[in-house]
Amino acid sequence: MPSDLGPVVRKLSTHSILDEADRAAILAAPHSLRTLEPGAFITREGDKPQYCALILSGLACRHKVTAEGARQITSIHLPGELVDLHNIFLTVSDHNIQTLTRVEVATMTLAAVDTLTGDFPNVGRAMWIDTLIDAAIFREWVVNIGRRDAISRVAHLLCEFAVRLESLGLADDHAYDLPMTQDQIADAVGLTPVHINRVLKELAEKGLIVRNKRTISIPDWAKLSHVGDFTSRYLHLEQLGKDESGERRFFR
Amino acid sequence: MPSDLGPVVRKLSTHSILDEADRAAILAAPHSLRTLEPGAFITREGDKPQYCALILSGLACRHKVTAEGARQITSIHLPGELVDLHNIFLTVSDHNIQTLTRVEVATMTLAAVDTLTGDFPNVGRAMWIDTLIDAAIFREWVVNIGRRDAISRVAHLLCEFAVRLESLGLADDHAYDLPMTQDQIADAVGLTPVHINRVLKELAEKGLIVRNKRTISIPDWAKLSHVGDFTSRYLHLEQLGKDESGERRFFR
DNA sequence: CGTAACTTTGATTAGTATCAAAAATGGTGG
DNA sequence: CCACCATTTTTGATACTAATCAAAGTTACG
Numbered sequence: 001m002p003s004d005l006g007p008v009v010r011k012l013s014t015h016s017i018l019d020e021a022d023r024a025a026i027l028a029a030p031h032s033l034r035t036l037e038p039g040a041f042i043t044r045e046g047d048k049p050q051y052c053a054l055i056l057s058g059l060a061c062r063h064k065v066t067a068e069g070a071r072q073i074t075s076i077h078l079p080g081e082l083v084d085l086h087n088i089f090l091t092v093s094d095h096n097i098q099t100l101t102r103v104e105v106a107t108m109t110l111a112a113v114d115t116l117t118g119d120f121p122n123v124g125r126a127m128w129i130d131t132l133i134d135a136a137i138f139r140e141w142v143v144n145i146g147r148r149d150a151i152s153r154v155a156h157l158l159c160e161f162a163v164r165l166e167s168l169g170l171a172d173d174h175a176y177d178l179p180m181t182q183d184q185i186a187d188a189v190g191l192t193p194v195h196i197n198r199v200l201k202e203l204a205e206k207g208l209i210v211r212n213k214r215t216i217s218i219p220d221w222a223k224l225s226h227v228g229d230f231t232s233r234y235l236h237l238e239q240l241g242k243d244e245s246g247e248r249r250f251f252r
Numbered sequence: 253m254p255s256d257l258g259p260v261v262r263k264l265s266t267h268s269i270l271d272e273a274d275r276a277a278i279l280a281a282p283h284s285l286r287t288l289e290p291g292a293f294i295t296r297e298g299d300k301p302q303y304c305a306l307i308l309s310g311l312a313c314r315h316k317v318t319a320e321g322a323r324q325i326t327s328i329h330l331p332g333e334l335v336d337l338h339n340i341f342l343t344v345s346d347h348n349i350q351t352l353t354r355v356e357v358a359t360m361t362l363a364a365v366d367t368l369t370g371d372f373p374n375v376g377r378a379m380w381i382d383t384l385i386d387a388a389i390f391r392e393w394v395v396n397i398g399r400r401d402a403i404s405r406v407a408h409l410l411c412e413f414a415v416r417l418e419s420l421g422l423a424d425d426h427a428y429d430l431p432m433t434q435d436q437i438a439d440a441v442g443l444t445p446v447h448i449n450r451v452l453k454e455l456a457e458k459g460l461i462v463r464n465k466r467t468i469s470i471p472d473w474a475k476l477s478h479v480g481d482f483t484s485r486y487l488h489l490e491q492l493g494k495d496e497s498g499e500r501r502f503f504r
Numbered sequence: 505c506g507t508a509a510c511t512t513t514g515a516t517t518a519g520t521a522t523c524a525a526a527a528a529t530g531g532t533g534g
Numbered sequence: 535c536c537a538c539c540a541t542t543t544t545t546g547a548t549a550c551t552a553a554t555c556a557a558a559g560t561t562a563c564g
Contacts, residue, residue: 070399094486138390146442147322190398234346
């Protein structure tokens, strides 16, 4: 797999079945590469999308800023994720996409995406599903922010990261590096950074997480996921392997 | 237009360009009708979708319930909306869809949806875009719940309803019937019903809204939308009419 | 008309924000 | 390699928004 776009195939394969031709088409898709420093904007609210960016390595987030100047992160994105699928079919972007770490992005022209989705229906379907799963995560964030208290909220976020990173092979054994400041975590869960600090401390004191700089490890998954009221259903990682029962959803 | 499915064409047409054949295909799609009482479930979390429901009249909502038993509504759906597009391509539903009023739903088989999206690429694209706009609304709700205070939050919700209902021709002059209890409004914005009551009172006292039973009217749009920090960009109603400038997004 | 559901009001509490400042960390250039 | 500076984390004290608890009105409806 000599292409840069391997992470995309890997990501789409977490939820969709791609055949050899599909994978080859993705890997062969024309694109260009850029490396962005932390804090760089991939997309800005109000932009008219000209190309489709996707993440090859590093972390990025979507966010919006209220009139009061408060920032709310609406999602975090990991390697392989096609962040601009939420923009390119709409005329104007309604949110910002900004890097959290140094990020390698690939950008494809809209025409290239069009070719992929048009000529390879499985790929188009996989991309649609990808955006549907993003939407499922947004819904869960609405619930998390709307109806869970601070401790649960943070615990839930940490669980989500663990599962998503593991599904991409980027975390082992419920331990991972979380290169976000407490300020950014606060903006992700709708709290203040001071309170995040206290909550992280409390989670650590209760033995629910172990912190070492920005590395998080989860000694007792059952406990943390219970506190965070976390179930991974909304991440839809169980799409595959259901086929034998005739419940295959890829009916195309 | 002798079909039941007119509202779907109307809804999709708020953001997508459909030609005569596309519209005809939608209107001719096989479906069955049901009328549901308020509080009926269209879909339940954990369901494996067997068909695709859509709303012809009335209001429905998506919601999830936390382990603590708190409910969070993640979106409200209006006539013409294809609520099950978020489920049918995934193996298991991650949320509930429940009626708020008496609702007429049409249900299509998965095969019928498949035919529509496969044989009429414009329709498939329009449906994808529809789910992308749903996702944009979820994002805005994350921001609303995460970073706005109670008054702004409720004001924002009322503005959203006004614009969405008007875009479907179901409200005039910034006045509309909102058949939701204060309990339901609370679950939509992540507050308690008692506080919703106080906020509505305050909005009325400030002249930002006029309430008459469950009818809301907005005497000064500029004021309410300012309080609610509301801009309609995220609803993506401006998809059309941009074509002359060569910025057409329907590049398929 | 009676009853359940919903709305409204009041009093108190709890959870998180805010304000302020000290300690720790991580880069950077000398 | 160390000194310095900016950023981030941590802690403490206080304020405030919205939750909770409780009960009285009001409305809708069979």
